[in-house]
Amino acid sequence: MDTKFAIPEIIFGRGSLNHAGQCALRLGAKKVFLVSDDGIERAGWLGRLMEILEDAGVTWIYYPGVTPNPRDFQIELGAELYAKNGADVICAIGGGSALDTAKGIAIIASNGGRIQDYEGANRVRKPLPPMAMITTTAGSGADISQFCIITDMKRRLKMSIITRTLMPDVAIVDPLILRTKSESLIIQSAADALAHAIEAYMSRIASPFTEINSLQAITLIIANLEHAVATRSLDALEQLSIAAVSASMAFSNASLGAEHALAHALGGYFDIQHGLMHPILLPSVMRFNMAANPKKMADIGRLLCKRRGRCSFTDDRDAAVKGIETLEKFFSSFNVPLRLRELIPPEGRLLFEPICRMAVGDACNLTNPKPMQWDDFLAVCEETW
Amino acid sequence: MDTKFAIPEIIFGRGSLNHAGQCALRLGAKKVFLVSDDGIERAGWLGRLMEILEDAGVTWIYYPGVTPNPRDFQIELGAELYAKNGADVICAIGGGSALDTAKGIAIIASNGGRIQDYEGANRVRKPLPPMAMITTTAGSGADISQFCIITDMKRRLKMSIITRTLMPDVAIVDPLILRTKSESLIIQSAADALAHAIEAYMSRIASPFTEINSLQAITLIIANLEHAVATRSLDALEQLSIAAVSASMAFSNASLGAEHALAHALGGYFDIQHGLMHPILLPSVMRFNMAANPKKMADIGRLLCKRRGRCSFTDDRDAAVKGIETLEKFFSSFNVPLRLRELIPPEGRLLFEPICRMAVGDACNLTNPKPMQWDDFLAVCEETW
Numbered sequence: 061m062d063t064k065f066a067i068p069e070i071i072f073g074r075g076s077l078n079h080a081g082q083c084a085l086r087l088g089a090k091k092v093f094l095v096s097d098d099g100i101e102r103a104g105w106l107g108r109l110m111e112i113l114e115d116a117g118v119t120w121i122y123y124p125g126v127t128p129n130p131r132d133f134q135i136e137l138g139a140e141l142y143a144k145n146g147a148d149v150i151c152a153i154g155g156g157s158a159l160d161t162a163k164g165i166a167i168i169a170s171n172g173g174r175i176q177d178y179e180g181a182n183r184v185r186k187p188l189p190p191m192a193m194i195t196t197t198a199g200s201g202a203d204i205s206q207f208c209i210i211t212d213m214k215r216r217l218k219m220s221i222i223t224r225t226l227m228p229d230v231a232i233v234d235p236l237i238l239r240t241k242s243e244s245l246i247i248q249s250a251a252d253a254l255a256h257a258i259e260a261y262m263s264r265i266a267s268p269f270t271e272i273n274s275l276q277a278i279t280l281i282i283a284n285l286e287h288a289v290a291t292r293s294l295d296a297l298e299q300l301s302i303a304a305v306s307a308s309m310a311f312s313n314a315s316l317g318a319e320h321a322l323a324h325a326l327g328g329y330f331d332i333q334h335g336l337m338h339p340i341l342l343p344s345v346m347r348f349n350m351a352a353n354p355k356k357m358a359d360i361g362r363l364l365c366k367r368r369g370r371c372s373f374t375d376d377r378d379a380a381v382k383g384i385e386t387l388e389k390f391f392s393s394f395n396v397p398l399r400l401r402e403l404i405p406p407e408g409r410l411l412f413e414p415i416c417r418m419a420v421g422d423a424c425n426l427t428n429p430k431p432m433q434w435d436d437f438l439a440v441c442e443e444t445w
Numbered sequence: 446m447d448t449k450f451a452i453p454e455i456i457f458g459r460g461s462l463n464h465a466g467q468c469a470l471r472l473g474a475k476k477v478f479l480v481s482d483d484g485i486e487r488a489g490w491l492g493r494l495m496e497i498l499e500d501a502g503v504t505w506i507y508y509p510g511v512t513p514n515p516r517d518f519q520i521e522l523g524a525e526l527y528a529k530n531g532a533d534v535i536c537a538i539g540g541g542s543a544l545d546t547a548k549g550i551a552i553i554a555s556n557g558g559r560i561q562d563y564e565g566a567n568r569v570r571k572p573l574p575p576m577a578m579i580t581t582t583a584g585s586g587a588d589i590s591q592f593c594i595i596t597d598m599k600r601r602l603k604m605s606i607i608t609r610t611l612m613p614d615v616a617i618v619d620p621l622i623l624r625t626k627s628e629s630l631i632i633q634s635a636a637d638a639l640a641h642a643i644e645a646y647m648s649r650i651a652s653p654f655t656e657i658n659s660l661q662a663i664t665l666i667i668a669n670l671e672h673a674v675a676t677r678s679l680d681a682l683e684q685l686s687i688a689a690v691s692a693s694m695a696f697s698n699a700s701l702g703a704e705h706a707l708a709h710a711l712g713g714y715f716d717i718q719h720g721l722m723h724p725i726l727l728p729s730v731m732r733f734n735m736a737a738n739p740k741k742m743a744d745i746g747r748l749l750c751k752r753r754g755r756c757s758f759t760d761d762r763d764a765a766v767k768g769i770e771t772l773e774k775f776f777s778s779f780n781v782p783l784r785l786r787e788l789i790p791p792e793g794r795l796l797f798e799p800i801c802r803m804a805v806g807d808a809c810n811l812t813n814p815k816p817m818q819w820d821d822f823l824a825v826c827e828e829t830w
Binding site for chain 1: 447456460654658
């Protein structure tokens with residue numbers, strides 16, 4: 061089978077935000093369509109970006125309509141604004157929600173129709189406007205990936221849209237921006253990046269080019285997250301940024317797995333922040349996946365155990381099991397929910413069956429070592445309730 | 446310091462050559478400017494590529510003027526042919542020479558002037574025509590890199606031209622093509638890839654994104670070259686291809702070092718095939734570089750020693766030294782020249798001083814852990830004579 065490996069041009073470093081103006085110019089920008097969110101506005105980063113664009117002689121129009129779990133109608137509204145204002149380049153600064161909103165707008169602006177028309181893999185036909193993305197979290201990977209996740213409000217479903225043309229042209233990753241993030245957001249983002257790295261490594265379409273990036277991301281997150289949260293050390297935050305970029309290179313090209321499929325289904329239905337799902341779901345899905353590829357799960361297990369000093373393992377299965385246990389301990393050392401019941405009201409449990417049936421159809425499930433059936437998903441929900 | 450990481454879209458796999466037609470179409474091709482060489486013609490790969498393009502409805506004009514160490518006048522001739530024939534996409538199939546010829550033509554076709562005008566780093570201003578590159582060796586990395594090496598015939602000098610726009614749009618890597626390569630070419634290409642990986646790892650502008658690719662390339666070449674040469678096993682050849690791609694992702698973004706600077710200077714003056722230089726020069730330059738970064742040279746040493754089973758090391762310096770010794774033994778296990786006097790006539794030795802003065806100015810020397818002076822280069826030449 062052929063494998064493809066494609067990533068945007070990545071500009072990484074403390075202060076690299078300053079390159080945004082030149083990047084926009086290089087993409088042919090006269091009027092940038094700018095997408096961001098409240099938090100980034102308040103932290104001053106949006107204002108700084110506007111200055112940088114103006115200094116480069118680029119004008120902009122700003123679309124502020126971003127929430128966590130971006131919604132279909134926000135995309136439609138943005139696409140109208142884009143068309144009305146004759147913008148020519150799309151630029152977003154924010155977390156996964158702002159970046160995915162911008163990507164959704166890019167699809168409709170160039171391909172027309174409704175965002176639902178593009179759900180699944182490879183359904184976007186026409187090229188998108190040039191895109192420069194500035195991530196403000198070390199997690200989502202939307203600045204690098206071929207993914208876009210938008211919530212269909214009628215079905216209460218997070219749709220996975222995956223297509224080569226969703227890959228931005230330029231990704232700017234500036235670790236200085238992480239300094240203004242809350243502890244909770246740093247942890248959630250790192251958990252997301254860790255899930256990306258692990259699921260991409262186990263993916264049925266992983267390649268040697270994605271695998272080394274997965275392993276690098278796992279190593280760096282395990283080694284740096286506690287320190288980054290405790291001290292806000294810029295060095296540790298930078299290592300988390302490197303990890304997130306590596307994880308994104310991996311999952312954008314190897315795709316993800318059943319854990320993300322279920323996180324989308326539950327998170328979409330109950331409007332839960334994406335990063336909160338992984339500490340709950342990831343270990344359980346890993347246990348399910350262990351049988352399908354014990355050797356690869358053991359590779360991950362050995363890395364996860366390294367942070368607790370040297371472990372010894374009797375065999376691959378033992379390394380895999382100990383790795384998953386170590387991951388559970390790792391997540392429980394942070395102040396995050398560890399059971400679904402902390403995020404979902406009791407009556408929500410009655411809806412698990414239809415939600416799990418939706419998870420089966422998520423494009424991420426296709427590349428799980430062995431795609432999950434709806435009752436496999438249900439077992440994960442019950443186990444983690 | 447900001448770091449940039451950019452690579453073409455990579456399509457990797459047995460039979461991936463078949464994607465060439467669709468790739469050309471996606472780049473907007475109506476008439477492809479095709480570059481290749483004698484060996485590829487004779488092996489039938491050029492004919493196959495022509496068929497694939499025709500099947501996709503793309504016409505082509507063929508420029509056959511490629512030799513090892515491509516010359517300035519070949520570039521000028523090619524650029525004239527390109528302009529005359531109204532070609533719109535450049536596509537090369539071959540080793541580093543064919544690919545570099547195509548890249549040189551792309552520069553002149555879009556920027557005018559003489560190829561000498563662009564020697565050094567970042568001197569190409571205007572965008573190049575779209576480029577799809579098909580490598581037929583697991584070594585040069587010209588299909589992925591931002592580099593182009595052309596010989597200035599008057600100065601008998603290989604010029605390093607390095608610029609972001611030289612990065613092709615698409616790289617197609619088809620390990621099936623390696624089956625028709627000679628033993629000698631497989632070894633030379635692997636030695637080149639190994640030098641790329643090691644020099645990029647030691648480079649002053651290496652990043653976490655390039656370093657993991659360097660280490661993967663070193664590991665795979667050491668593990669697979671003997672077997673690939675002895676058996677022509679497609680699995681082993683594929684591993685060498687993966688190694689070459691990884692090494693290229695590393696050096697294209699981290700650049701190279703003094704070993705390549707000297708290989709260009711000596712190889713250009715005496716018209717020696719590039720891949721023959723590394724078994725001779727690489728260990729000697731590594732010894733020089735050890736002091737500047739013993740920790741990183743030790744990382745390489747530990748990987749190089751792995752093939753001989755488990756070694757124990759007293760410290761970083763010991764690991765570095767043992768690694769270099771192991772590399773020398775590795776090269777000497779193949780049927781390749783190990784001393785400069787096997788490639789250069791005795792009177793050539795008298796010219797080492799001016800040649801070493803040219804090596805100082807090669808753009809690759811800038812990123813050596815500590816740039817070499819002309820007498821450092823001279824010491825390497827004398828040591829390896």
